[in-house]
Amino acid sequence: MARKRMxxxxxxxxxxxxxxxxxxxxxxLGCIQFSDDEGRIRAHPSYLKSSIFMYDDELDxxxxxxxASSMISKMDQWNExxxxxxxxxxxxxxQYLAFPLWFAHQAPTHPQPSQLxxxxxxxxxxxxxxxxxxxxxxxxxxxxxxxxxxxxxxGNPRQLSIDHVIPLTRGGSHHRSNLVTACKSCNLxxxxxxxxxxxxCLIQKPTEDNDEVNPDVNPKVNHxxxxxxxxxxxxxxxxxxxxxxxxxxxxxxxxxxxxxxLKKTDLTxxxxxxxxxxxxxxxxxxxxxxxVLHVWENIVGGKYTAEVFNDAxxxxxxxxxxxxxxxxxxxxxxxxxxxSYIEKCLQEMLEASHK
Numbered sequence: 001m002a003r004k005r006m007x008x009x010x011x012x013x014x015x016x017x018x019x020x021x022x023x024x025x026x027x028x029l030g031c032i033q034f035s036d037d038e039g040r041i042r043a044h045p046s047y048l049k050s051s052i053f054m055y056d057d058e059l060d061x062x063x064x065x066x067x068a069s070s071m072i073s074k075m076d077q078w079n080e081x082x083x084x085x086x087x088x089x090x091x092x093x094x095q096y097l098a099f100p101l102w103f104a105h106q107a108p109t110h111p112q113p114s115q116l117x118x119x120x121x122x123x124x125x126x127x128x129x130x131x132x133x134x135x136x137x138x139x140x141x142x143x144x145x146x147x148x149x150x151x152x153x154x155g156n157p158r159q160l161s162i163d164h165v166i167p168l169t170r171g172g173s174h175h176r177s178n179l180v181t182a183c184k185s186c187n188l189x190x191x192x193x194x195x196x197x198x199x200x201c202l203i204q205k206p207t208e209d210n211d212e213v214n215p216d217v218n219p220k221v222n223h224x225x226x227x228x229x230x231x232x233x234x235x236x237x238x239x240x241x242x243x244x245x246x247x248x249x250x251x252x253x254x255x256x257x258x259x260x261x262l263k264k265t266d267l268t269x270x271x272x273x274x275x276x277x278x279x280x281x282x283x284x285x286x287x288x289x290x291x292v293l294h295v296w297e298n299i300v301g302g303k304y305t306a307e308v309f310n311d312a313x314x315x316x317x318x319x320x321x322x323x324x325x326x327x328x329x330x331x332x333x334x335x336x337x338x339x340s341y342i343e344k345c346l347q348e349m350l351e352a353s354h355k
Contacts, residue, residue: 003033003034003036003037003108005032005033005035005106006105006106006107007029007032007105008105010192011084011105014082014084016075016078016079016082016084016085017084019074020071020074021070023059023067024067024070024071024074026052027048027052027067027068027071028071028084028086030048030051030052030053031048031052031086031097031099032099032106033052034051034052035097035098035099035102036112036114036115036116037108037111037112037113037114038098038102038111038113038114038116038118039086039098039099039100039102039103039106040096040097040098040099040114040116040118040119041096041097041098041116042094042095042096042097042116043068043088043095043096043097044094044095045061045062045064045065045068046061048064048068049061049064068088068097072086072087072088072097075087080100081101082101083099083101083104083105084099084105085099085100085101086098086099086100087100087119089119089120091117092117096116096117096119098118098119100119103174107131109131109132111131134174134176134179135162137176138162138176138179138180138181138206139160139181141176141181141206141207142180142181142204142206144160144181145181145203146181146182146183146186147163147180147181147182147202147203147204147206148163148180148182148183148186148190148195148200148201148202148203148309148310149183149185149186149309149310150203150309151183153181153183159183159184159185160181160183160184161181161182161183161184161187162179162180162181162182163179163180163181163182163186163187163190164178164179165178165179165180165194165195165202165206166178166194167192167193167194176206176207177206177207178206179206180202180206186200189307189310198310199310199311199313199314200310200313201285201286201289201309201310201313201314203286267295267299268299268329268332270322270325270326270329273295273325273328273329274321274322274324274325276291277291277292277321277324277325278321281316281321285313285316285317288316288321289309289312289313289316292312292315292316292324292328293308293309293312295328296308296312296328296339299328299329299332300328300331300332300336300337301332301335301337302331302336302337302338302339303337307339308339311339311343312339315327315342315343315346318346318350319346319350323346323349323350323353324346326345326349327342327345327346327349328342330342330345331345
């Protein structure tokens with residue numbers, strides 16, 4: 001019985017799919033449509049002909065069998081990580097087709113167990129179905145908070161989405177350690193890339209359970225910490241959504257205390273600002289990013305967005321504290337409210353320092 005299936009736009013752009021003829025691509029699409037919820041389908045020519053080519057009189061059983069054999073032969077040369085690749089196998093003198101990476105492109109909401117025998121080879125991590133239960137478990141693990149920009153979405157479920165940190169088409173899987181909660185804006189920005197390729201930074205690395213916390217990133221939300229009365233308090237910053245009181249700087253001073261000290265400090269002095277960035281960076285990259293965002297909003301007066309968060313993370317990784325401090329203060333001096341101006345200044349100063 002045919003089911004509603006998803007065809008990702010990457011199907012039409014895939015260079016290995018392009019090696020198939022037009023009829024072979026149509027056969028492949030038909031196999032996706034008529035496969036069961038575990039990506040298996042009968043390979044008998046009569047079944048394929050009656051299901052997919054019922055109106056094509058010029059294709060008889062012999063032609064259908066030849067078409068299927070040609071398609072499978074070409075797929076034998078494909079990369080094993082190609083999600084559209086299917087294999088043919090025998091079981092009890094009958095032939096079947098199966099998609100080893102079925103769950104890389106299909107997410108049945110109420111999957112039913114297959115009534116067909118499994119292929120002889122095991123899965124590759126994508127044999128785990130992406131179910132509503134798994135989606136909900138990831139949301140709860142991440143406190144309904146975007147793991148890229150820090151937006152809390154428990155009151156705005158329409159913005160919730162799941163991102164595969166390593167994309168499925170790049171060898172990723174449906175394991176919880178590869179899944180994070182993401183707002184739709186960040187998910188759209190990241191696209192089919194790794195966080196590093198997209199210039200984005202995870203607030204917290206995903207884990208298989210709720211107990212492991214990566215010491216190099218901010219812990220989960222701590223609602224006991226009073227956020228700053230700026231856009232942070234509106235849930236637009238990872239700072240306002242993180243238990244910053246648990247992060248220590250240098251000699252054990254909590255990050256929340258550092259922020260209090262920063263508000264009392266004249267950060268318009270480049271030497272002082274450089275010292276603050278250096279001190280924060282000694283703790284972790286994430287802490288340094290939060291200091292940059294604090295200066296961006298409260299000193300420079302720039303507008304905080306998810307894109308600015310990722311730009312700030314990129315700047316912390318790329319530029320020394322001294323140059324970063326000069327770039328921020330130059331933006332204040334010229335009343336620049338766009339991060340693109342800072343980025344331009346930082347690049348110019350970095351090139352000048354190398355001469």
